[in-house]
Amino acid sequence: MGAQIKSVELWELMSPWRKLWLRIFGKVNTGWKVKMPEWRSWLPLYALECDEHGIVQDTPHGVAKSLSCPKCLRKAGK
Ligand SMILES: [Zn+2]
DSSP, X not given: OOOOSXXXXXXXXXXXXXXHHHHHHSEEEEEEEEOXXXXXXXXXXXXXXETTTEEEEEOOBTTTTBOBOTTTOOBOOO
């Protein structure tokens, strides 16, 4: 897994309205993009709030572009 930014730092770097959005919806597009060597393109980095793991990060994956906690694979969103 590619965690370029520590989740705590991610939280601190996010603007207030993104934090608010995350609190309300359980996920937010951070506005940053990430790319792994094996990926063909840059993907938007999302911050998610996991009930168990707090603020975590993920990129949309699968056909449904779903987001989930990388630690417990719980789906994001409320
Ligand atoms: Zn989790």
